Amino acid sequence: MNVSERISTMRLLILVTFSLIIEFQAHAIERKYSVKDFVRYSEFHDAKISPSGEYIAVTQQIDRQVLMIVLRLTDLVRVGLIHGNPREQINDFFWANDERLVMQMSEVTNDRATPRSLGQIYAANYDGSNARVIFGINSAAKSIGSRRQSGKIAAGAIIDKLADEPKHILVASYPLFSGNKVRLVRPEVYKVNIDSGRRTKGPRAPMNNGYFTTDNDGHIRLFNGTVAGFDTASYRRTKQDKWEQLPNDYQDLIPFHFDENNQSVWALLRSEKIDNYGLYKMDIDSLKLTEILQPERVDLHPSDVISDLEGNLVGIAERDGTFGYHYFDEESKTVAWHKMLARAFKGQMIRITSFTEDGKTAIVLVGNDKNPGDFYFFDTETKRADYLFSRAEWLKPDDMATVSPITYEASDGLLIDGYITRPKHSATPAPMVVIPHGGPAARDFWSFYRETQLLANRGYTVLQVNFRGSDGYGLKHLNAGNRKWGSRIQEDIADGTRWAIKEGIADEKRICIYGGSFGAYSALMNVILFPDLYQCAVGIAGLYDFETQRKLSDTADYDMADEFFERVMGDDKQMAIKFSPIYQTHRIKVPVFIAHGGKDERTPIQQARKLRKSLRENEISFEWMEKKNEGHGFFVEQNRVDFYTALVDFIETHTSAKKR
Structure with missing residues (x-):
């Protein structure tokens, strides 16, 4: 059996094993998928090959659980099934050696459906044996899924896989307090045995919170933390030296790795002098910076790096509009392979999830605005890529809508980027849904978004905007949203809506605005400030009352929370009332749909209930x-189906052609 035949058989075996074969009848391009088709979870999350190439580990979601299956490549027999109890999920994993896998976990707790990472690190042999918690709140338990026992209460985060010590990893320890919340104290470093969980204590961080970076010898050399609520970075010239704080211009630093001499560190950096995250090499002695790549408008993002077999950065994607690749080592085999894959999968982003130790084989994930992701087995010697499986095989890319980047000018002259998703073969102007993102310190990318594709499948154009206050466009753009949550940010969103109308993209009589978290806040504020621009508004897990948010949100538990809220929201009580939707519902002229989880800690449901009371008092249709056990957003698949079914019905009711 050749590799191609084995891969085809592997794909069938995986699907049969978990009864996940879904037969699709032939359908036209205009097929109307069900709501569940768009909101159900992906079958496969990630796939990585073992160092020798003997096994492939795949994570897969079954109901609320994310588990792992391991296949032997020679005969495609399933040799391992790794999972915790039905409430546990594998978030990320890696092969520590050819026998053992290490996993970072999250858990669905008794009182809430949304999974929450508690810093648990698990390890298991590829066949599922010797599975145990090696760090975290369950580390005193004997095996994965065991009842929690007393032990050291701390969350763990993996710092270094320690390539030269395949039986150990470095872990940062973050003490927990009541409610399993991370305390903002100085974390410590432990070397942890991945078989037994035994640990050896290492250095302590020089400041609160944050994360460590090691050099090529596994020595702690950098720490990014917080002082007085602001990002701060410290370094050590050698492993014996004391910590020194980097100058202010170096504080917003995201380090990747040291060079082969442990003399310079590759890192993303932005500051008052460098507005956008650019890629630099910093000499650890002189602190001299060498520019590698500095974008003009957008920030480089750490998840977009291209690394070789040794973990060295050899390229990165720049996400301005769509994407483009930059390569830094033309002699690198990884660069040659990546270029080859980029040509073969033109118009799709390429991520190499893992290599074998000899570099002869890799697992590759490709995807774009119409494709949620396909996995391939790539033979670097024959230069052949064989299809393995898709994250969501039931969603056919040819049926999905195209996402196009846009730029428009806000009313004060600031350029705002965004994206338009248009239904296939739709007439213009079309009914439109505006979806402001959450955060606000986040951004939308040119990517596959299930909810935008659902709405496009129902005939709606979708507008997404990266308003001021969004991250990803430099510090000036980010900070321009401070204390402007209820004013200038909302004007940017409304300006985008007017732009779509003026361009003939949107039917001005059939527009709804919908968002989650800060996006829900924006949806409500937009129909308050611009009541004649929309026909309806929808918010899920929204922020509707500044006072409740400052007092009851989980962000209020952190040190320097008051300083953070003052910086981004302001401390003017009259302005807080003016910018809180619960006090402004009398200005709303359109129907509203509010959804919230009863266990939401980020935007507590009390403010949604206050909004409901205010809507009733002002006789606003809503x-x-x-969902009582949901947290910040809906996680349980049936709850997601319920919400998105209601969302589509609500929007269709209030934007139908009959209402024009």
């Missing part, structure tokens, strides 16, 4: 959905 619909309400509450």
Whole structure:
């Protein structure tokens, strides 16, 4: 059996093993998928090959659980099934050696459906044996899924896989307090045995919170933390030296790795002098910076790096509009392979998830705005890529809508980037849904978004905007949103809506605005400030009352929370009332749909209930959905189906052609 035949058989075996074969009848390009098709979880999350190439580990979601299956490549027999109890999920994993896998886990707790990472690190042999918690709140338990026992209460985060010590990893320890919340104290470093969980204590961080970076010998050399609520970075010239704080211009630093001499560190950096995250090499002695790549408008993002077999950075994607690749080592075999894959999968982003130790084989993930992701087995010697499986095989890329980057000018002259998703073969102007993102310190990318594709499949154009206050466009753009949550940010969103109308993209009589978290806040504020621009508004897990947010949100538990809220929201009580939707519902002229989770800690449901009360008092038409055990957003698949079904019905009711 050749590799191609083995891969085809492997794909069938995986699907049969978990009864996940879904037969699709032939359908036209205009097929109307069900709501569940778009909101159900991906079958496969990630796939990585073992160092020798003997096994492939795949994570897969079954109901609320994310588990792992391991296949032997020679005969495609399933040799391992690794999972915790039905409430546990594998978030990320790596092969520590050819026998053992290490996993970072999250857990669905008794009182809430949304999974929460508690810093648990698990390890298991590829066949599922010797599975145990090696760090975290369950580390006193004997095996994965065991009942919690007393032990050291701390969350763990993996710092270094220690390539030269295949039986150990370095872990940062973050003490927990009541409610399993991370305390903002100085974390410590431990060397942890991945078989037994035994640990040896290492250095302590020089400041609160944050994360460590090691050199090529596994020595701690950098720490990014917080002082007085602001990002701060410290370094050690050698492993014996004391910590020194980097100058202010070096504080917003995201380090990747040291060079082969442990003399310079590759890192993303932005500051008052360098507005956008650019890629630099910093000499650890002189602190001299050498520019590698500095974008003009957007920040480089750490998840977009291209690394070789040794973990060295050899390229990165720049996400301005769509994407483009930059390579830094033309002699690198990884660069040659990546270029080859980029040509073969033109128009799709390429991520190499893992290599074998000899570099002869890799697992590759490709995807774009119409494709949620396909995995391939790549033979670097024959230069052949064989299809393995898709994250969501039931969603056919040819049926999905195209996402196009846009730029428009806000009313004060600032350029705002965004994206338009248009239904296939739709007439223009079309009904439109505006989806402001959450955060606000986040951004939308040119990518596959299930909810935008759902709405496009129902005939709606979708507008996404990276308003001021969004991250990803430099510090000036980010900070321009401070204390402007209820004013200038909302004007940017409304300006985008007017732009779409002026361009003939949107039907001005059939527009709804919908968002989650800060996006829900923006949806409500937009229909308050611009009541004649929209026909309806929808918010899920929204922020509707500044006072409740400052007092009851989980962000209020952190040190320097008051300083953070003052910086981004302001401390003017009258302005807080003016910018809080619960006090402004009398200005709303359109129907509203509010959905919230009863266990939401980020935007507590009390403020959604206050909003409901205010809507009733002002006789505003509204619909309400509450899922008692959900957190910040809906996680349980049936709850997601319920919400998105109601969302589509609500939007269709209030933007139908009959209402024009």
